[in-house]
Amino acid sequence: MTKQNLIYEGKAKKIWSTEDDALYISEFKDELTAFNGEKKAVEEGKGALNNKISAQLFDYLNNKGISTHFIKMLDDNHMLHKKAEVIKIEVIVRNIATGSLSRNLGITDGTILPFTLVEFDYKNDALGDPKLNDQHCLILNLVRDTSELEYIRYIARKINVLLKEFYAKLNLTLVDFKLEFGRDANDNIVLIDELSPDNFRLWDSSTGEKMDKDRFRQGLGGLKVAYEEVLNRILGANK
DSSP: OOSEEEEEEESSEEEOOOOSEEEEEEOOOOOOTTTTTTTEEEEETTTHHHHHHHHHHHHHHHHHOOOSSSEEETTTTTTEOOEEOOOOOEEEEEEOOHHHHHHHHHTTTTTHHHEEEEEEEEEEETTTTOOOOOOHHHHTTTSSSSSHHHHHHHHHHHHHHHHHHHHHHEEEEEEEEEEEEOOOTTTTTEEEEETTTTTEEEEETTOOOSSHHHHHHHHHHOHHOOOOOHHHHHHTTTO
């Protein structure tokens, strides 16, 4: 399977068509962005780490009955997956208050939430990815009806339970994360995009050390080392 035409280029990936109309290839980039693209950098090897971590997690979720677009990892920087029509909703799942939730609502950083919070953001860089409620989603024709939103919430919470348990075994705390969904060739809603420390907040459960892109956002350094540690813990658990 080889790359044909560039379909889309985002901040972290390029999406390519293939010889098969039903399959795409994602190419993971080394670029880093934060604050809606205002902060930028390049971290050599970051794309390969995200691809490898994502492949492990997609495979895990597939085996747990979660429908995803993932087929297989082709090489360090390339993943083969099913073609899907992107639903332009970023699904934010939060277990612990931090980041924008703490800033916007005044909840003390590190507060464990009384229940899993699922939020929707509009996947639109030009508008700064604003918050959405159900009515916004319908007005913008992002989904067909509210039952699809309820399904997305249900699946997001199910994924959260699975990944919290998965990471707990690695001595990592799943703080919050972003998911994206799309429609496959059979019009089913499936999990797409990536599952990496670019989109996940992970804290070492013993030390509280941040093992995710907050190391870049907050100028802490050591991002590649943290991502490598996450991957090594995953691979070690799978031996």
